[in-house]
Amino acid sequence: MFARQALRRFAQSVPVLLFLTLLLFWALKLIPGDIALVMAGERATPERVAYIRASLRLDDPWWVQYGLYLKRLVLEGDLGHSLFHDQAISNLFATAIPATVELASAALLIAIPVGLFLGVVSAVARRTWWDRVASFISLTGVSMPIFWLALLLMWFFSLNLGWLPTSGRLSDEVVFDSATDSLFRMYTVDGIWLGVTGGGWDVFLSALRYLTLPAIALSTIPMAHICRMTRSAMLDVLQQDYIRTARAKGVPQFKVVLKHAARNAALPVVTVLFLQAGALFGGAVITETMFAWPGLGKLLVESISSRDFPMVQSGTLFVGAVFVLFNLLGDLTVGWLDPRTKQGRSGGGAN
Amino acid sequence: MVMTIKSRSLTALTVFMLGLATFEQPANADSKQVLIYGRGGDSVSLDPAKETDGESLNVCDNIFDTLVQFKDGTTEIEPALAQSWEVSSDGLRYTFRLRPNVSFHDGTPMNAEAVVYSLMRQHDPKHEAYKYAQVWSYWQDMGMDKLVSAIDAVDDKTVRMTLRTPSAPFLANLAMSFASVVSPTAVRKFKAEFARNPVGTGPFKFVSWTKNEKIVLDANKGFWAGQPKLARVIFRAYPDAATRLNAFLAKEIHMMNLPTPDQVNTIRQKRPEAKITEEPAMNVAYLAFNTGKGPFSNPKVRRALNMAVNKEAIIKGVYAGMGIPAVNPIPPSLWGYNSSITAYQFNQTKARQLLAEAGYPNGFESELYFPPVSRPYMPDAKRVAEAIQADFKSVGVKVQLTTHEWAVYLDKTKKGEHPMALLGWTGDNGDPDNFLSVLLSGDNAKAPASNIAFYDNAKVTQILRDAQKVTVQKKRAEMYKQAQQLIHQDAPWIPLAHSRVAMPMDPRVQGFILQPNGSRRFFKVSLNAK
Numbered sequence: 001m002f003a004r005q006a007l008r009r010f011a012q013s014v015p016v017l018l019f020l021t022l023l024l025f026w027a028l029k030l031i032p033g034d035i036a037l038v039m040a041g042e043r044a045t046p047e048r049v050a051y052i053r054a055s056l057r058l059d060d061p062w063w064v065q066y067g068l069y070l071k072r073l074v075l076e077g078d079l080g081h082s083l084f085h086d087q088a089i090s091n092l093f094a095t096a097i098p099a100t101v102e103l104a105s106a107a108l109l110i111a112i113p114v115g116l117f118l119g120v121v122s123a124v125a126r127r128t129w130w131d132r133v134a135s136f137i138s139l140t141g142v143s144m145p146i147f148w149l150a151l152l153l154m155w156f157f158s159l160n161l162g163w164l165p166t167s168g169r170l171s172d173e174v175v176f177d178s179a180t181d182s183l184f185r186m187y188t189v190d191g192i193w194l195g196v197t198g199g200g201w202d203v204f205l206s207a208l209r210y211l212t213l214p215a216i217a218l219s220t221i222p223m224a225h226i227c228r229m230t231r232s233a234m235l236d237v238l239q240q241d242y243i244r245t246a247r248a249k250g251v252p253q254f255k256v257v258l259k260h261a262a263r264n265a266a267l268p269v270v271t272v273l274f275l276q277a278g279a280l281f282g283g284a285v286i287t288e289t290m291f292a293w294p295g296l297g298k299l300l301v302e303s304i305s306s307r308d309f310p311m312v313q314s315g316t317l318f319v320g321a322v323f324v325l326f327n328l329l330g331d332l333t334v335g336w337l338d339p340r341t342k343q344g345r346s347g348g349g350a351n
Numbered sequence: 352m353v354m355t356i357k358s359r360s361l362t363a364l365t366v367f368m369l370g371l372a373t374f375e376q377p378a379n380a381d382s383k384q385v386l387i388y389g390r391g392g393d394s395v396s397l398d399p400a401k402e403t404d405g406e407s408l409n410v411c412d413n414i415f416d417t418l419v420q421f422k423d424g425t426t427e428i429e430p431a432l433a434q435s436w437e438v439s440s441d442g443l444r445y446t447f448r449l450r451p452n453v454s455f456h457d458g459t460p461m462n463a464e465a466v467v468y469s470l471m472r473q474h475d476p477k478h479e480a481y482k483y484a485q486v487w488s489y490w491q492d493m494g495m496d497k498l499v500s501a502i503d504a505v506d507d508k509t510v511r512m513t514l515r516t517p518s519a520p521f522l523a524n525l526a527m528s529f530a531s532v533v534s535p536t537a538v539r540k541f542k543a544e545f546a547r548n549p550v551g552t553g554p555f556k557f558v559s560w561t562k563n564e565k566i567v568l569d570a571n572k573g574f575w576a577g578q579p580k581l582a583r584v585i586f587r588a589y590p591d592a593a594t595r596l597n598a599f600l601a602k603e604i605h606m607m608n609l610p611t612p613d614q615v616n617t618i619r620q621k622r623p624e625a626k627i628t629e630e631p632a633m634n635v636a637y638l639a640f641n642t643g644k645g646p647f648s649n650p651k652v653r654r655a656l657n658m659a660v661n662k663e664a665i666i667k668g669v670y671a672g673m674g675i676p677a678v679n680p681i682p683p684s685l686w687g688y689n690s691s692i693t694a695y696q697f698n699q700t701k702a703r704q705l706l707a708e709a710g711y712p713n714g715f716e717s718e719l720y721f722p723p724v725s726r727p728y729m730p731d732a733k734r735v736a737e738a739i740q741a742d743f744k745s746v747g748v749k750v751q752l753t754t755h756e757w758a759v760y761l762d763k764t765k766k767g768e769h770p771m772a773l774l775g776w777t778g779d780n781g782d783p784d785n786f787l788s789v790l791l792s793g794d795n796a797k798a799p800a801s802n803i804a805f806y807d808n809a810k811v812t813q814i815l816r817d818a819q820k821v822t823v824q825k826k827r828a829e830m831y832k833q834a835q836q837l838i839h840q841d842a843p844w845i846p847l848a849h850s851r852v853a854m855p856m857d858p859r860v861q862g863f864i865l866q867p868n869g870s871r872r873f874f875k876v877s878l879n880a881k
Contacts, residue, residue, distance in 0.1 A: 031759070033756065033757075033758030033759040033760075033761065033762040034758065034762075035758075037758050037761045037762055037765075038757070038758045038761075039403075039486070039488070042761070042774065042775070042776055042777075042801075046797065046798075046799050046800070047491065048488075048491055048492055049799055051486065051491055052485075052486050052488075055485045055486050056485055056486075083485070084395070085395060085396075086395075086396060086401070086484070086485050086543070086546065087396075087546075087547070092562065095561070095562045095563075096562075096563075147591075147593075150594075151593055151597075154594070154597045154601075155597070158597060158601045159597060159600055159601055162601070165601070165603060166594060166597040166598045166601050166603060167589060167594045167597070167598060168564070168587065168598075168603075169564060172385065172387060172565075172585055177558075177559050177567070178559075178561040178564060178565070179559035179560055179561040179567075180559055289590045289591050290591050290593075290594055291594065292564075292587070292588060292589045292590060292591070292594055292598075294393075294561075294562060294563030294564050294588075298563075298590065299563075305756060305757065305758065306758070307758060
């Protein structure tokens with residue numbers, strides 16, 4: 001039942017995604033400057049630019065270029081060839097996506113518990129000192145520029161305290177060649193695997209040290225959103241009659257909050273949570289750049305400024321698909337948490 | 352209750368952080384002879400004939416050798432894989448005798464066949480390896496495709512190259528990275544993927560590459576010029592300049608490539624024990640007048656504006672002293688530099704007079720384009736543009752500042768949409784032709800132009816054309832000096848500055864020399880014991 005629902009929703013999003021690539025392709029053709037110029041830089045003599053354009057087949061009409069791209073994608077499942085990097089896009093994705101997944105997961109592991117905790121605390125202890133602190137943290141979280149926070153974290157934890165490395169993914173001291181020894185391309189996972197299979201835990205610990213600061217930086221925005229949504233949802237629920245009834249019956253405070261209120265407040269929070277996750281797994285340009293984390297976000301932004309069409313196309317497709325997927329997961333989870341929507345669906349109604 | 356949860360989690364967090372911290376001290380890049388070099392970006396690929404960007408070529412230069420090379424710290428040519436060479440009297444035939452007993456990192460011999468293969472793959476569209484690159488950039492760019500008519504192996508250790516016309520810069524071109532000798536066996540094996548599995552004869556051999564993270568090279572113990580002192584060099588990419596600075600201050604890297612002038616000052620304060628070497632770079636930053644547009648078609652106006660700009664102040668303020676004011680389009684370190692030319696004196700009263708003579712007693716309004724990116728020749732183009740804007744204003748010329756995304760910027764300036772534009776150039780082969788012809792010859796003044804002043808003086812163009820065909824350097828130097836004199840009078844540019852390049856290094860790093868062409872050589876580098 002769920003599976004069919006999921007499949008249908010996903011199939012519906014395919015034309016949307018394809019339309020998105022077409023729109024982007026067209027938009028990129030509208031802005032001036034092309035990859036031949038970017039590649040040649042100051043050295044772009046007319047012959048050189050003409051030669052590069054011819055070599056990359058940029059002189060074909062745009063619909064021919066787009067058609068070729070689409071044909072390979074649909075018929076061969078080929079994501080295409082990056083013009084700028086001159087290599088298969090699937091190869092570039094193979095390292096960038098795991099890096100992004102690792103960082104995004106770590107950020108969520110921080111954002112979700114901290115965000116929920118702060119949200120619940122500030123709702124329960126409304127208009128107290130606790131509430132103000134939590135609101136302050138969440139407001140700072142949304143409004144503080146990440147690059148500044150990143151520099152602050154480096155300054156404090158790396159330069160002043162010397163506890164954690166500034167940036168990168170793994171120490172050069174560890175005997176582990178990330179290019180050849182990494183099975184998962186996520187070094188914390190590789191590290192756990194090595195530890196479990198008796199290879200020692202130093203790779204895991206090193207990877208964890210490098211992951212900590214970027215994960216904290218990246219977690220601030222989703223954490224703030226989760227916190228604010230939790231607070232308002234909880235406040236809403238806590239004013240309901242049944243909560244007063246529960247309290248009147250003498251149910252202890254923590255039981256009222258965690259058992260009676262939390263489940264009802266969870267619905268909007270879950271929706272926000274999946275939206276945030278979808279955004280995170282699409283890559284985080286600034287965090288990746290600041291912490292020299294070779295993820296997807298930076299790859300895609302670079303491909304736009306270098307006018308690397310196939311890369312922009314496939315990147316957009318991927319990010320779009322991830323977003324659709326997380327939206328879907330969010331809806332399914334809400335359905336599962338809320339018996340009312342479940343009934344509504346089995347009754348044939350729309351949600 | 353809430354309180355206890357909070358303080359408990361705080362305690363847990365502190366314990367976690369402390370635990371991480373005590374496990375190992377921040378990666379002190381120290382063990383043995385492993386040098387970590389921090390730079391602004393990853394390499395695009397490691398095929399020296401394909402790429403033109405510094406981050407690619409800096410790695411390639413340590414993996415590959417060329418027939419001839421630039422002597423350390425200079426632009427003079429010295430033997431490398433070729434022990435000696437002869438040039439025929441008509442200047443058309445070059446015969447190279449190769450160094451014996453040199454092997455590639457894969458064990459195959461470096462011989463005449465390998466040299467021919469390395470160059471012909473870029474030259475001959477029918478060559479089996481020609482298709483492995485989308486673009487053989489520099490071969491085309493340096494005009495080798497038009498210049499070279501044949502490259503032959505005379506015997507196992509002798510290569511002959513035949514040219515269509517005599518070319519003075521030819522030998523210097525062969526010292527550039529694109530002319531590196533690659534292992535034909537490896538190219539046949541890896542095909543296009545050779546660009547990610549490079550095999551050369553150089554002092555270091557390729558070990559591994561994790562995209563956008565690091566490239567690892569190990570010493571080639573059988574290197575023909577001796578064994579490198581370093582056991583390993585790691586090139587790490589730090590796309591953000593502030594992060595790169597932090598990594599250097601935290602002692603995570605031994606060397607920090609391309610710091611901004613401000614960062615050099617920060618390093619002097621916060622890590623005073625760091626060594627900082629500085630070298631004048633082979634480059635020029637300039638303001639080009641679009642000589643085909645409005646008031647700028649009048650040389651008097653251009654000369655007047657040359658007098659209006661306080662270059663010393665720009666170098667002090669924006670370059671933080673890391674540069675010298677430019678007089679000519681080529682840097683003074685280059686042979687053929689005309690030192691008898693005196694710069695237009697900074698004199699705004701005289702500038703106003705000249706403008707009045709030219710028919711602009713009340714000045715005029717115009718637009719100045721500035722690049723959106725930091726380049727080695729101009730660390731902060733916006734601030735340079737603002738300084739010039741202020742200088743021009745005091746002589747009555749009101750300038751609006753404009754910028755575009757880098758690709759768009761190059762496009763628009765090449766098409767001549769700008770009235771005035773800031774740009775620069777970094778020399779490739781230490782030959783004045785590589786500056787003057789590219790940037791100021793009438794042959795390159797048609798859109799899309801590399802001569803973005805669209806300066807077209809028939810006499811200058813002819814001198815530059817002739818100088819390419821003379822092989823006696825002394826005579827060429829005279830010709831370039833004459834061209835500089837003419838250019839100075841016509842003033843199609845305001846030559847602004849030649850920047851200096853700084854390399855902050857850990858005090859343990861020994862034997863590193865900055866090269867004028869921007870190459871980074873690690874062959875003679877070592878790390879002192881702590």
